[in-house]
Amino acid sequence: MARVNLQDVHKSFGKIEVIHGISCDIEDGEFIVLLGPSGCGKSTVLRMIAGLESVTSGEIFVGDTMVNQMEPADRDIAMVFQNYALYPHMSVFKNMAYGLKIRRMPKAEIEERVRRAAEILELTDYLDRKPRQLSGGQRQRVAMGRCIVREPKVFLFDEPLSNLDAKLRVQMRLELRNLHNKLKVTSIYVTHDQVEAMTLGDRLVVINEGCAEQIGSPLEVYEKPATVFVAGFIGSPAMNLFRVVVSEDGTRVMLPGGGILPLPERGCPEYRGKRVIIGLRPEHFSLAGEKDSTLDIAVNHVETLGADTLVHGLLNGESEMLTVRLSGIKSFAENQRLSLNFAPAHIHLFDPESEQRIVSGSGNEPQRAIIR
Ligand SMILES: Nc1ncnc2c1ncn2[C@@H]1O[C@H](COP(=O)(O)OP(=O)(O)O)[C@@H](O)[C@H]1O
Ligand SMILES: [Mg+2]
Incomplete structure (x- = not known):
């Protein structure tokens, strides 16, 4: 096991820079998730850590070793891809053993490592089967097994669940987390799926257009998003975001269409009379009596989800959708x-x-808003 440290890592393809200086200290045994929309640079960062892409500038350390110039095979890192290509003509045992065999590991040790991995992955009864005789989830586990037997210092995952159907994805998510709890190998996991990120990660690195906008625990990122991008990206349905003006005394904001919302505690004195962007999560609204409400919406569209109801409407009858x-x-x-x-x-x-x-x-005690 090992720490992984990225120091101001940049990556350009030709003249185009796609990673603009990412720094991140991943602790020994930590499960970290790189989260961001498609094309933001997640795979590129992962491939640089694996050694499959060169680093344009900056440094990557695994343990105490700077690995920038090191061959992928020498980095002691195992990567699990989205397409877990198993050898169709080989048994589960042979699929898992193959990587060790080509490294000329003694037979008895290969046998022991494969048996141990099979036990952890609950594949012991399937070792003689061919991949086509397995379910999608079991095949995924065999692919994991191939990595585990190598006993690497670091696991890298690039959207390993995105080809699975929704139910299997949920199941594999739990299995991956349990596996990590057992093995405690430093893991770096790439996904664009925020639910996957929130449930798997000890910490998240939220990436937007090649920049790490925030690094923090799932709860920190949800409760204190560092930027407008993170605020809008984390949470479902997405946070309501719109431009408002802070009152002259800095204690309230004027909403589009005339409502007034008091700010918590000391308010926002630095922005007296100025414009700010306000973010209000859909789950933090509650129905109120007409007299003691702070805002209202004209209902436009209702989605009944069973446990919850989503209401989309025009804020104070104006143009902002809430x-x-x-x-x-x-x-x-x-x-x-x-x-x-x-x-x-x-x-x-x-x-x-x-x-x-x-x-x-x-994090503060919610107060009731009564000013209108
Ligand atoms: N080999 C490459 N050559 C040129 N551009 C690339 C290459 N690989 C990735 N890119 C570009 O780098 C950006 C980030 O890509 P990628 O890391 O695959 O994003 P993600 O994994 O977050 O979807 C994209 O704009 C992509 O087009
Ligand atoms: Mg990718």
Whole structure:
């Protein structure tokens, strides 16, 4: 096992820079997830760690060794790909043993390592089968087994579950996390799926266009998103984000269409009378009586999910669309006005130019908003 350390890593393909300086310290035994939309550079970062792409500038360390110039095979890293190409004519045992055999490991040791991995992966009864005689999930486990037997210092995963159907994906997610808890091998996992990221990662690196916008635990990233991008990317349905103006005394914001929302605690004195971007998560709204509500929406569209109801409506009847998540089954008519409250403690504010987080009330006791 080993720490992995990225120091100001850049990558250009020809004249185009796609990774703009990523630094990250991954601890020994940690499960870290690189999360971001398609094309943001996740695979490129992973491939640089594996040694499959050169590093344009910056340094990558595995343990205490700088590996920039090291061949992939010498890095003691195992990579699990999306397409877990197994050899169809070989048994499960041989598939798992193959990598060790070509490294000329003694037969008895190969046997022992494969048996141990098969036990961990619950594949012991399948060792004589061919891949076509296995389910998708079992094949995925064989692919994992091939990596485990090598006993690498680091595991790299590039969207390993994205070819599986939804149910299997959920099951494999749990299996991967359990496997990590057993093996405790430093793991770097790439995905564009935020649920996968939130459930698997000890920490997330949220990547946007080749930059790491935030590194933190799943909860930190949810509760204190560092940028507008992270705020909009983490959470489903997405956080409502719109431009507002802070009152002259810095304690409230004026909403589009005239509502007023009080800010938590000291407010936002640095931005008195200025524009900010406000972020309100759909799950932090609640229904209110007309008199003590802070805002209302004109219902546009309702999605009944069973456990929750999503309501999309126009904020204060104006042009801003707002999504609200209410627990349980609710039914509303189109254009019906809903009076709502929003707990100030859950307000997120961002600077409109830098798009960086300004203040966060998250974690404070929710207060009831009563000013209108
Ligand atoms: N071999 C390559 N040559 C040129 N551009 C590449 C190459 N590999 C990736 N890119 C570009 O780098 C960016 C990041 O790609 P990638 O790391 O695959 O993103 P992700 O894995 O997050 O979807 C994309 O714009 C992609 O087109
Ligand atoms: Mg990719």
